[in-house]
Amino acid sequence: MIILVTGASSGFGAEIARRFAREGHNVIAAARRKDRLDALAAEFNGKVLPIEMDVTSKTSIERALASLPQEWKEIEVLVNNAGLALGIQPVHKASLEDWETMIETNCKGLATVTYLVAPGMVERKRGVIINVGSPAGAYPYPGANAYGATKAFVHQFTLNLIADLAGTGVRASNIAPGLSGGTEFSNVRLKDDEAAAKVYEGTVPLSAADVAETAYWIATLPPHVNINYVEMMPTCQGFGPLAIKRNL
Template sequence: MIVLVTGATSGFGAEMARKFARHGHRVIAAGRRKDRLDALAAEIGPALLPVVMDVTDRTSIQSALDKLPADWKEIDVLINNAGLALGVAPAQQASLEEWETMIATNCKGLVTITRFLLPGMLERGRGHIINISSGAGAHPYPGGNVYGATKAFVDQFSRNLRADLVGTPVRSSNIAPGLAGGTEFSNVRLKDDAAAAKVYEGTTPLSAADIAETAYWIATLPSHVNVNHIEVMPTCQGFGPMNIKRTPSAN
């Protein structure tokens, strides 16, 4: 099987590349940071093809796909992993530029590469789109605003793909991780390594390996089985009361 993983330069993406390659599959590792991709290719060997791609740029996606060697073009599994969160400010104070970057990466990039690859999957009679969203797509929290909204979009897009693809051999799945450590997620979001470390202080979060294991399991189920949506949380995470702002009593 040929698997294309976006956002493969670190975290979930790099670990998914390792997981699939370790089990005998060929992996196209896509991302913006060539040095990281080259290091991953040196680690994994000929089972991995590094491809520089910026998912926020339609031309970059098209060019990268067009330049794939002939024997790498028939992609069986697309894992739309590229994504990010930026900031935790309330909506009225948030950066519009950061909102636009999240929408461009988490939504626009995901649908663009999906649209490029989906027709070929249908023509070949096989294929699987696996999208990586977040528990934030279902569970709002202060400061989640546009990040949570983009991940809700990913979930709904995945379900609508399933509606469009019913009766075909092409599958559509969505993985929604909860608290996950060992990645660059919080460092990028908070732009402060010390603050990022505090997010996971005293917890045992999910690891990138946990999400790679989930993606691999979904992709290797029998071809008639479609996992529509799977939400994964560590045991240290759960649900709490809704956020209520109380005004101090005048007495």
């Protein structure tokens, strides 16, 4: 199979690329940080093709896809992994620029890549689209505001893909991982490595390998089986209590 993984320079994306490449599949590793992609490609003798792609730019996506060698163009699995969270401030203190970046990346970027790749899958009557969401798309919590809304978009977009693609041979799934270590997620969100480290203190979070294994499982199921939604959490994580402000 030929697999396209966005956000493949670190975290989930890099590990998903490794998981497929180890099984002998051809992986197109896409991200902005080409140097990291080159290092990833060096781990696998010709099985990983690094391409520079910024999912917030339609031009960048189109250029990257157009640059693929002919033998790499028939993408069978698309993993829309590129995404981020920025900030934990409440709505009245949050950064509008951060909101815009999350919407551009998590919603518009994911939708654009899907729009450009899905028609080829439908034409070939086979393919799997795996979107990386979050429990934040289902459960609100203080500070999630725009991030949670973008992941709710990922969930609903995936469900509507399933509705659109019924009978075409193309499947769509949403993987929603909870607390996950070994990624840059909290470092990027908090913009503070020390604060990011404290998020995982005393926990055994999900690993990028756990998420990669789930993506691989979904992609390699029999073609008549579709996994609509997988919500993953480590056993140290549960559902938080509803917030109540008391004036005592």
